[in-house]
Amino acid sequence: MTSHALKTVVLAGALFAATSSMAMAQTRNQPQPAPARPAPAGAAPVRPTASEDASAIRSGEVIARVGDSDVTAEEVRATIQLLDARQQAAMARDPALLSQTVRAILANRLVLKEASAKKWEQQPTVVAQLARARESLIVETYLQSVTAPPDSFPSEAEVKSVYEANASALLVPRRFRLAQIVVAVPKDADKAAEDIARKKLEDVMKKVKQTGADFGAIARSASDDTASAEREGEIGWVNEPDLRTEIRGQVTGLPKSGITDAIRLDDGWHIVKLVDTEAAHTRSFAEVRDALVQRMRAERIEANRRAYVAEVLKQSPPVVNEIALSKLLEAKPDSTSSR
Incomplete structure (x- = not known):
């Protein structure tokens, strides 16, 4: 393997590791765009027609371009093959990661071009590191083949x-799907703040205990927990062992759609609704x-x-x-x- 190819492998792997977690967080809930054919710099990508079959892409076909450098389908496949099983599985689950991989290769090309222009590979420390990386790569791939x-x-x-x-x-x-309304007041609050919080708590409790009360609407308007209030109080599924003792003691005895009494925690009072229950199972x-x-x-x-x-x-x-x-x-x- 040449030093140029080895640098490409090392940097592409590092760039993928740096971008994959960010890409997953950004794209997990977004609709996935169709792969784009390469376009000149600054031009909008052209989407493939329905008749174009991605599996029929030729090895030498250009997937992307930056400056005067092309990235071919074969190079993308080679980069994917260098990833470990976990990374490849993540890419299979989230096709947008493939786009991130191509962008990593393009970024690699730009950095490599700049470094090569400055003869960076001739730096003594870089020469030594490349030699060690080459040895490690040979040993690792050989061990993989024989084991x-x-x-x-x-x-x-x-x-x-x-x-x-x-x-x-x-x-x-066993796990519980929960929603909550929070009346915030720290335990070290002065009497005036505590009295205000208790008054609000009494008002909220009266509302949620009324027949036909809309817990979500009350949470949206009254809860001091902004994050869950935006979701009508929903905090999602929680495993029973992960629940705080104070909450678990009340939730486990509730029927579906039941509401707990006010529970005092460090940050204030919590009124919890049991939305659903999923039994323990193997x-x-x-x-x-x-x-x-x-x-x-x-x-x-x-x-x-x-x-x-x-x-x-x-x-x-x-x-x-x-x-x-x-x-x-x-x-x-x-x-x-x-x-």
């Missing part, structure tokens, strides 16, 4: 056996099968890796000068090498 289990592992019977053996760990606790085999397969393969790869490295060391036992090593750790780094 990967066969595609047939694990068998369906093996996966089911692990599922049955770990059924207790796959238990999903995740089905179908739900966890793929995750179990990935976990079993990862564990087998790790075991194979340890065994392989141990055998290599057994065949060529290393000799370490422990005294010199201890002195090296005690010595202060050279001022020139730390720059």
Whole structure:
């Protein structure tokens, strides 16, 4: 692998890691746009027609362009293949991450062009780091090739056996879908603030206890918790073990759509509505099968890796000068090498 290609791999991976979490947060709930064909700089992307099949894209077809540099379909595929299984799975769930990957490659090209113009790769520290990165890449990819289990592992019977053996760990606790109204007043508030809060609390309690009361509307207008008030008091699903003791004690005895008495917490009074309940259950085999397969393969790869490295060391036992090593750790780094 050339130093140019190696730099491309290293920077593209770093850029993807930096952008993937941001992309997921920004696009999870957004409608996904269709892939765009490359357009000249500053021009709006052109959407493919319905007849264009993404799976038929040729390896050399240009996907994007920045300046005078093109990114081909083959380069995008190669970058995706460098990602670990978790990142590839995230991309499969969220196609917008593919666009972020292409943008990372484009950003990489721009930075690489600027660095190359300044002959940055000739810096002594960069030369040394590239050499170490090259060695690490060779070793890592070789170890992956010799320690990967066969595609047939694990068998369906093996996966089911692990599922049955770990059924207790796959238990999903009972959970509650809750809404709340908050009357804010800190515990160290003065008497005047406490009296005002109690007056508001009494008014709110009268409203929510009335027959046919619209809890969501009351929360929207009266709750001091802005975030949940905007959602008509909804705070979503909460696992029973995650509930505060004060709230759990009241919620667990409520019928569906029941409302608790006012509960005093550090930030004020909470009136909680039980919107729905989901009973505790064990995740089905179908739900966890793929995750179990990935976990079993990862564990087998790790075991194979340890065994392989141990055998290599057994065949060529290393000799370490422990005294010199201890002195090296005690010595202060050279001022020139730390720059």
